[in-house]
Amino acid sequence: xxxxxxxxxxxxxxxxxxxxxxxxxxxxxxxxxxxxxxxxxxxxxxxxxxxxxxxxxxxxxxxxxxxxxxxxxxxxxxxxxxxxxxxxxxxxxxxxxxxxxxxxxxxxxxxxxxxxxxxxxxxxxxxxxxxxxxxxxxxxxxxxxxxxxxxxxxxxxxxxxxxxxxxxxxxxxxxxxxxxxxxxxxxxxxxxxxxxxxxxxxxxxxxxxxxxxxxxxxxxxxxxxxxxxxxxxxxxxxxxxxxxxxxxxxxxxxxxxxxxxxxxxxxxxxxxxxxxxxxxxxxxxxxxxxxxxxxxxxxxxxxxxxxxxxxxxxxxxxxxxxxxxxxxxxxxxxxxxxxxxxxxxxxxxxxxxxxxxxxxxxxxxxxxxxxxxxxxxxxxxxxxxxxxxxxxxxxxxxxxxxxxxxxxxxxxxxxxxxxxxxxxxxxxxxxxxxxxxxxxxxxxxxxxxxxxxxxxxxxxxxxxxxxxxxxxxxxxxxxxxxxxxxxxxxxxxxxxxxxxxxxxxxxxxxxxxxx
Numbered sequence: 001x002x003x004x005x006x007x008x009x010x011x012x013x014x015x016x017x018x019x020x021x022x023x024x025x026x027x028x029x030x031x032x033x034x035x036x037x038x039x040x041x042x043x044x045x046x047x048x049x050x051x052x053x054x055x056x057x058x059x060x061x062x063x064x065x066x067x068x069x070x071x072x073x074x075x076x077x078x079x080x081x082x083x084x085x086x087x088x089x090x091x092x093x094x095x096x097x098x099x100x101x102x103x104x105x106x107x108x109x110x111x112x113x114x115x116x117x118x119x120x121x122x123x124x125x126x127x128x129x130x131x132x133x134x135x136x137x138x139x140x141x142x143x144x145x146x147x148x149x150x151x152x153x154x155x156x157x158x159x160x161x162x163x164x165x166x167x168x169x170x171x172x173x174x175x176x177x178x179x180x181x182x183x184x185x186x187x188x189x190x191x192x193x194x195x196x197x198x199x200x201x202x203x204x205x206x207x208x209x210x211x212x213x214x215x216x217x218x219x220x221x222x223x224x225x226x227x228x229x230x231x232x233x234x235x236x237x238x239x240x241x242x243x244x245x246x247x248x249x250x251x252x253x254x255x256x257x258x259x260x261x262x263x264x265x266x267x268x269x270x271x272x273x274x275x276x277x278x279x280x281x282x283x284x285x286x287x288x289x290x291x292x293x294x295x296x297x298x299x300x301x302x303x304x305x306x307x308x309x310x311x312x313x314x315x316x317x318x319x320x321x322x323x324x325x326x327x328x329x330x331x332x333x334x335x336x337x338x339x340x341x342x343x344x345x346x347x348x349x350x351x352x353x354x355x356x357x358x359x360x361x362x363x364x365x366x367x368x369x370x371x372x373x374x375x376x377x378x379x380x381x382x383x384x385x386x387x388x389x390x391x392x393x394x395x396x397x398x399x400x401x402x403x404x405x406x407x408x409x410x411x412x413x414x415x416x417x418x419x420x421x422x423x424x425x426x427x428x429x430x431x432x433x434x435x436x437x438x439x440x441x442x443x444x445x446x447x448x449x450x451x452x453x454x455x456x457x458x459x460x461x462x463x464x465x466x467x468x469x470x471x472x473x474x475x476x477x478x479x480x481x482x483x484x485x486x487x488x489x490x491x492x493x494x495x496x497x498x499x500x501x502x503x504x505x506x507x508x509x510x511x512x513x514x515x
Contacts, residue, residue: 004064005031005163005194006052011061013047021047022058023218029163034185034195036205036226039215040238040436041406045198048215049165052196053085054078065163084156085165090148094141098134099123102154126154131187144501145293146177150184157188164188165196170204172294172461175497182208200436202231203464214238239437250451252471255284258424258455259305264314264324266300266479274300275479278314280515282424287446287456289470289488291463291496297479298459299341302428305457306338307331308346318424332361335423339413339430341459347413348401355383355397358416382419390415391441407438414442418449425449428459443469463493463500475499482506486514 006029013022022044029035039045050056052063054072063070065081072078075085092101099119108118123136132150140148149169156164166185170178185195185208197209205212206226213223214237221237259282266275275297282288292298303309305316307328316324318334326334340346348357359368359379367378383397392411394404401412410430417425427446431439446469450456460466466473470488474481475496483499483506485491498504 003030004028005066006196007062007064008048008052009062009064011048011051011063012059013044013051013056014059020218022051022061025061025215025218025220027213027220028223029194029196030211031194032189032192033210034189034197034208036197036199036209036212037215038199038202038205038212038234038238041434042217043215043238044218045215046167049085049167049196049198052078053083053165079159079161082160082162083165084159084161084163086149086152086156086167086169088168088171090152092140092148092151094139096140097136098138098140098143098147098151099136101140101151102126102158104155106159122158123154126157130154130157130184130191132184144177145172145295146174146180149173149177149181153184162192163194163196165198167198168200169197170199170201174293174500175463175493176501177497178204201464202234205234206231216240235436241437249447249469249471252450253285253453254471255453257281258284258319259457260315260317261305262315264301264304264316265312266297266304266309267312268300273479275304278476278479278481279511280474280481280484282455282457284423284455285450285453286471287450287458287469289466289473290457290459290476291466291473292476292500294461296476296500298476299428300479301476302338302341302426302457302459305331306336306426329361332420337417337420337422337425339417339425339427341429341432343406343409343413348409350402351400353398354387354392354394354401354404354412355379357401357412358383358386358397358419361416361420386415386419390418390445407434410434410438410442414445418445422454424455424457426457426459429461430458431460431462431465463496467491467493467496477502477505481511484511484514 008025008027011022011025014020025048027048037045047056051058054075054077070081102123103119108115108122120136123134127134132154134147134150134154135143140151169181173181189195199205209226211223212226212229212234214221214234216238262279264275264278268274278301290298300309304311307326311324315322318336321334323331323334344350349360362368363374368374380397387394387397390411392415393408401409430442430446446456458466458469467488473485473488473491475483477500482502
């Protein structure tokens with residue numbers, strides 16, 4: 001008798017446009033294990049899990065849950081078989097309480113009305129049983145990211161889930177919140193649950209899982225015992241070649257400050273103070289990393305500095321030239337390049353060609369402008385050069401940029417911004433949503449720019465990325481800088497996490513001493 005609680009046999013998923021997302025996939029999960037599912041973007045892992053949860057229907061193949069053949073027409077069918085999925089993007093009603101979100105759609109009633117007292121009792125009982133601490137009567141909009149994650153898990157447990165699919169569950173958590181989550185996952189397994197853990201963080205795979213399945217290009221490369229595989233081996237299985245997981249940086253040669261920010265404040269249209277008295281420098285030849293849980297002012301900081309939002313107060317200058325009141329074009333002309341966090345909406349013109357995207361910041365000046373017209377030969381020559389130098393995988397620079405994979409789209413942005421030869425490079429979430437191979441490439445390019453003397457401001461929700469690439473680190477919490485660390489190599493994730501949560505805070509004098 002098999003011990004597999006889930007078996008997916010020869011799963012094929014072909015979309016109407018001909019894309020083969022899953023190509024004969026065999027995937028099994030044992031009862032009571034934590035099974036990691038990893039692979040590059042586009043490897044097919046998310047599609048496979050959507051099929052298991054009833055969000056997608058396979059073109060062909062068989063699914064067995066608890067030994068029974070099943071055909072899921074919707075998530076309701078999967079839920080009825082004890083499968084629950086926690087998505088990377090939380091699906092909570094911000095204005096509802098924690099308890100109201102957990103029982104939503106299955107509310108306890110009394111005399112025909114929703115029994116909110118019973119909803120709170122249910123929430124507290126679930127919270128205690130599974131070690132997932134939440135405030136039952138708190139409004140979701142007022143709680144932190146870690147608690148929202150726990151609410152999502154309690155939602156699926158309330159609906160009777162025995163098999164939990166967690167999609168990138170640590171993407172926006174601090175180290176402390178991640179460890180809390182891991183403790184809760186282990187408690188769930190001890191109480192008979194089974195967990196499928198989708199992630200791209202190989203260190204977490206090693207820490208939390210029992211077995212790991214690796215997918216590449218729609219197929220399963222292999223399933224191994226986590227204890228018998230190294231991070232390097234798993235990365236090689238994912239990419240099909242050797243991958244550098246650690247970044248070697250040449251010794252730093254820090255120059256004069258390029259960017260000076262003083263008392264920068266931004267108040268939103270709704271009157272909320274999003275940035276408050278933010279002060280820091282970025283020097284030539286350094287990477288200054290900004291650490292913090294998403295939503296603590298990082299996005300607004302980048303957009304204010306790049307001319308996309310107006311500052312409310314303060315100063316910011318690049319080599320002495322004020323940039324806060326400048327247009328985005330004027331900011332670029334001051335020597336600032338920008339890798340935006342949202343490449344689809346802010347980084348690329350999707351229907352334009354690759355070559356056109358590579359000149360959107362310079363088409364109006366020589367050598368691209370020739371009289372009233374753009375010199376197409378120069379555009380093509382530059383496109384060919386940058387496609388070659390930045391290893392953009394495409395048959396031609398004349399195809400729409402929308403035809404590229406996410407990783408290659410990011411390479412187009414990196415190629416454009418780096419080739420502008422900036423004095424200051426602002427990189428916001430530069431490796432978000434791209435695969436291991438493209439991530440390795442982008443990180444190497446950032447370090448290369450720093451080594452050439454460019455000032456780099458790195459904003460990333462990936463704390464490991466901030467720590468490995470940065471020379472110095474500042475931490476943001478609720479729109480303020482709570483800590484400045486002059487030597488990124490000398491601080492731990494746990495220490496940074498305390499500042500990211502607002503538990504610890506340096507005094508202004510302490511920060512000024514190392515700014």
